[in-house]
Amino acid sequence: MNSTRRVGSTFIELLPEDSFLNKHFSITALVPLLVRWMMHWQGRRPDASAARLVQVLFGQSYSLLCAGMGPVLLAIGVADWLAIASPPKTSERTLASMLRDRTVFFDQALSVALVSVEQVVILGAGFDTRLYEYCRGRDLGLFEVDQIETQAVKKQALKQSGIDIGNVHFVTVNFADEDWMQGLISGGFNLGKRTFFLWEGVTYYLTKAEVEKGFALMNQVCGDGSAIAFDFFSEALVNDERTRLGTAVFNMIGEPLRFGLEVSKGVEAGLVDIIANTGLSLDKVQTIESWIGEKPEPAGRAASGLLSGNVLGGFATLKKDRKHKK
Known part of the structure; x- marks a missing residue:
């Protein structure tokens, strides 16, 4: 993500001048926070921590948010297609429920990793609160890595909300820069230690080369027993003509989609391809295969396959161990 924009100008005009939402930061960082806020309530x-952050970020407009989201919270509890933050009624994961499902997937991945890792790094941290909820009181090296605009807003909001940040190190980077890992090391990251990296909501804003480079860098600096959790969109979702309106919105807010995983030979084959030269191995994968739970179209009608059960995106964990060292 190379730029940030203000949240919708019409909405901004209704906010107090000192509102955090008047500041420049990544719009896409706010959405996952709101999903976690809904799941909390x-x-x-x-x-x-998420509840307090939302209240501080919205300030005097928080009551308007609650008034507006109350009916939504009720609706997502009774309507399958509004699966943003509701509990799954089936085992199927859809694009509509992706934010909820990836939250659960990454929570579980972190929980497993905390048994043995020595460091936790949240890459593209946005308004993530896992370090304050799950890592507090543990003897761990803790790092949040993000662009300067979003991180500055978050640090101010954390201070105002009274959330204890403990020993969290805040590191400013741009993932499109080749030397972004050096920034993390300069920020106190210890080379060779068992580390859990969470790369949530970032890969699709980078190029394929930048994603591959990112995985290679993580592998180089962490120790055996480390893990990486991340999410992805498929190439079909990013490039299909039926998603042009959605991609146009990302372009408009200054956060264009650049990378989609090639899944024509299977999602696991696509994932193995992007980590082929890293020394990492694939651990777990969960996929998103429909928009809102629709049934697959007949083969003859699904020319590009977006509604025919093809993978639209998903989440995965990678691991580093001795037998996969290069």
Whole structure:
């Protein structure tokens, strides 16, 4: 993500001048926070830090948010297609439920990693609160890595909300720069230690080469027993003509989609391809295969396959161990 824009100008005009939402930061970083906030108030995923951050970020407009989202919270509890933050009614993961499902997937990946890792790094941290909810009181090296605009807003909001940041190190980088890992090392990251990297909501804003380079850099600096969790879109979703309106929106807010995973030979083959030269191995994969749970179209009608059960995106974990060292 190379630029940030203000949240919709019409909405901004209604906000107090000192509102955090008047500041420049990544719009796409706000959406996952709101999903976690909804899950918190539904009692599905307790996250007091997310609740406090949302209240501070919205300030005097928080009551308007609650008034507007109340009916939405009720609706997503009864309507399958509004699966943004509701509990899954089936085992199927859809594009509509992707933010909820990836939240659960990454929570579980972090929980498993905390048994053995020595460092936790949140790459493209946005308004993530996992370090304050799950890592507090642990003897760990903790790092949040992001662009300067979003990180500055978050640090101000954390201070105002009274959230104890403990020993979290904040590192400013641009993932499109080849030397972004050096920034993390300069920020106190210890080479060779077992590390859990969370790369949530970032890969599709980079080029394929930048994604591959990122995985290679992570492998180079962490120790055996480390893990990486990330999400991805498929090439079909990013480039299909039926998603042009959606991609146009990303372009408009200054965060264009640049990378989609090639899945024509299977999602695992596509993932193995992008880590082929890193020394990492594929651990777990969950895929998104429909928009809102629709049934696959007959083969003759699904020319490009987006509604025929093809992978639209998903989440995965990679691991580093001795037998896969290069």
